[in-house]
Amino acid sequence: xxSLVIVIFVLGYLAITLEHKLKxxxxxxxxxxxxxxxxxxxxxxxxVFEVNADLKELEPSDLESLLLHHIxxxxxxxxxLIGAMTIVEIIDYFNGFFTIKNFIKTKKKTKLLWIFGILxxxxxxxxxxxxxxxxxxxxxxxxxxxxxxxxxxTGIVIIAANAGxxxxxxxxxxxxMLWIGRKVSSAVLIEHVLIPSIICFAVPVxxxxxxxxFKGKIEDEVDLSSDNNASKYGSTMLYLGLGMxxxxxxxxxxxxxxxYVGMMLSLAVVATFxxxxxxxxxxxxxxxxxxxxxxxxxxxxxxxxxxxxxxILFFLGILMAVAALESLxxxxxxAEGLNNAIPNTDIVVMLLGVASAVIDxxxxxxxxxxxxxxxxxxxxxxxxxxxxGTGGSMLxxxxxxxxxxxxxxxxxxFWYVKKITLLAxxxxxxxxxxxxxxRDFILNV
Numbered sequence: 001x002x003s004l005v006i007v008i009f010v011l012g013y014l015a016i017t018l019e020h021k022l023k024x025x026x027x028x029x030x031x032x033x034x035x036x037x038x039x040x041x042x043x044x045x046x047x048v049f050e051v052n053a054d055l056k057e058l059e060p061s062d063l064e065s066l067l068l069h070h071i072x073x074x075x076x077x078x079x080x081l082i083g084a085m086t087i088v089e090i091i092d093y094f095n096g097f098f099t100i101k102n103f104i105k106t107k108k109k110t111k112l113l114w115i116f117g118i119l120x121x122x123x124x125x126x127x128x129x130x131x132x133x134x135x136x137x138x139x140x141x142x143x144x145x146x147x148x149x150x151x152x153x154t155g156i157v158i159i160a161a162n163a164g165x166x167x168x169x170x171x172x173x174x175x176x177m178l179w180i181g182r183k184v185s186s187a188v189l190i191e192h193v194l195i196p197s198i199i200c201f202a203v204p205v206x207x208x209x210x211x212x213x214f215k216g217k218i219e220d221e222v223d224l225s226s227d228n229n230a231s232k233y234g235s236t237m238l239y240l241g242l243g244m245x246x247x248x249x250x251x252x253x254x255x256x257x258x259x260y261v262g263m264m265l266s267l268a269v270v271a272t273f274x275x276x277x278x279x280x281x282x283x284x285x286x287x288x289x290x291x292x293x294x295x296x297x298x299x300x301x302x303x304x305x306x307x308x309x310x311x312i313l314f315f316l317g318i319l320m321a322v323a324a325l326e327s328l329x330x331x332x333x334x335a336e337g338l339n340n341a342i343p344n345t346d347i348v349v350m351l352l353g354v355a356s357a358v359i360d361x362x363x364x365x366x367x368x369x370x371x372x373x374x375x376x377x378x379x380x381x382x383x384x385x386x387x388x389g390t391g392g393s394m395l396x397x398x399x400x401x402x403x404x405x406x407x408x409x410x411x412x413x414f415w416y417v418k419k420i421t422l423l424a425x426x427x428x429x430x431x432x433x434x435x436x437x438x439r440d441f442i443l444n445v
Contacts, residue, residue: 001044002328008036009325016318017359020397027310030317037324038067048327061327070323076180076260077173077319078312083263084170087241088131089303090274094231096238097135104143107217110209116140116153117160117205121198124164124401125171126242129389132161133401137408144218147409152213154405155420156205159393159427161401163201166389167193169249169259173315173400174365175385180259181369183381186249192382195438200390200431204423233277241270274299318363326370334371349383350432353391357398361388379439386435393424 012033019026041048042063050061050069061069091097100119106112116136123132136157144150165172169179169186178184208214231237244266251262278299325331342348356364365388374380392399396406396416405411 001040001046002330005037005040005046005324005328006330008033008040009321012036012321013359013363016363025310027314027317030314030321032317034317034321034324037321041324041328046328049329050327066327070320070327073181074316074319074323076258077177078315080176080180080260080263081173081312081315082307083260083267084128084245085307086300086303087245087267087270088127089306090270090299091127091237091241092306093274093299093303094234094237094277096231096234096236096241097138099235099238100135101139101142104139109149109214109216109218112143112218113153113156113205113209113214117156117201120157120160121164121201124161125168126245128170129161129165129172130400130404132164133157133405134408136161137405141408146218149213149218151409151411151415152208152211152419154409154411155416155423156208158396158399158401158405159204159390159420159424160201162390162393162399163197163427163431165401166200166386167197170245172385172389174361174388176259177319177362177365177369178381178385182376183369183378184385185377186253188377189382189385192379192435192439192443193386196386196431196435197390199434200386200427202427203430204427207423207426237270237274237277240273244270271300274303315362319366322363322366322370325367331367331370338371345380346383346432346436349380349387352384353387353428353432354394356388356391357394361392361399364388383432383435383439386431387428390424390428390431394421394428396420 012029015022015024015029015033016026040046048061048063048066050066100123104112104115106115120129120132120136123135127135137154140150140153140157144153162172166175167190169175169184169189175184175189179186179189245263247266248259248262251257251265252259255261275298322331338348339345342351352364352368365384368384368388372380392402396402396411396413402416406413406416
């Protein structure tokens with residue numbers, strides 16, 4: 001029956017990969033795969049195990065306690081993501097991201113390229129690469145009318161956003177998974193991955209600035225200062241929201257509590273100010289239609305209604321499906337097989353990054369967490385965070401940032417391959433080399 005488990009997993013994985021071809025949301029095969037895998041395990045009375053990370057061996061376990069263990073670990077990630085997503089939506093409710101327009105005061109294309117690249121790199125490390133891409137592509141649509149030029153900028157934003165998410169424990173779902181799964185600590189992750197991530201984003205930008213496309217100045221740009229969507233509380237909510245998200249790793253370090261506890265505290269603080277600022281719309285002598293609407297729909301309720309629940313359910317399905325394979329010992333044996341076939345783990349991890357350009361990096365990292373049993377802050381976890389986070393930039397479908405940009409700008413798959421892929425490959429390869437050199441010769445790990 002273990003063969004049936006593997007077949008179900010492969011078919012489900014294939015359905016997730018071919019989401020756009022099948023026109024079926026990836027959460028559907030993920031949830032179906034999860035349910036069927038655990039059903040087969042239960043009905044067939046297959047022996048399940050827990051992996052002892054210290055002894056690197058499998059220990060027998062009963063199914064009910066193992067399910068509770070895995071759902072508990074998965075819920076830590078999901079609750080954390082719900083909190084982070086809600087804070088981001090609250091910032092957006094007050095149009096806080098339009099504050100970023102104040103950083104854009106040049107018409108020179110090369111300077112604009114660096115500005116958007118740096119903004120993507122920094123923003124994605126705090127609000128995640130998906131949201132950072134949405135924000136910056138929206139601003140690009142207001143700044144640049146030339147669509148061809150805008151697509152080039154968007155390609156660089158994708159690379160920079162994915163690189164920025166790789167070095168921060170709150171910058172990408174995969175790094176968050178590794179952080180909450182106690183594979184990496186925030187300080188050591190930053191120490192190992194920040195410089196390779198900077199190289200991964202800076203090299204493509206440096207190369208791109210030599211292209212004729214980025215010579216000269218932008219013509220017919222749109223003046224963002226005329227935007228009417230700004231809120232007087234926008235900048236306050238932006239800095240407060242970002243500050244409270246950054247506070248989460250600090251809270252974890254001080255209290256040693258799981259990250260989702262700190263995220264819930266941050267959400268409570270941001271939500272409190274959001275309710276206060278929203279309530280200030282009411283006047284003593286005048287109540288407009290917007291205020292009456294706000295009276296029935298608080299910014300918190302509005303924001304909770306806008307978080308990506310399909311993504312949350314997808315993470316639930318894929319993480320619990322991978323947990324099923326891990327519990328059967330399949331991933332443990334796969335790791336042994338890979339180590340025997342390819343003794344160099346650096347090559348294995350880089351291949352993981354290349355695969356993430358085709359296959360969703362969430363299940364890849366989830367599988368990696370089950371395959372390897374190295375302790376906290378072992379360099380392999382930092383390399384997996386970098387490789388899986390940045391490797392997806394090589395194809396437009398290889399990351400959440402790429403997929404959302406593809407939808408917003410209707411980017412052609414093959415246009416991206418011709419124009420952007422080699423830039424992403426150069427950044428990925430040089431960033432990987434930098435990681436290995438820093439690990440072996442500077443940090444001496």
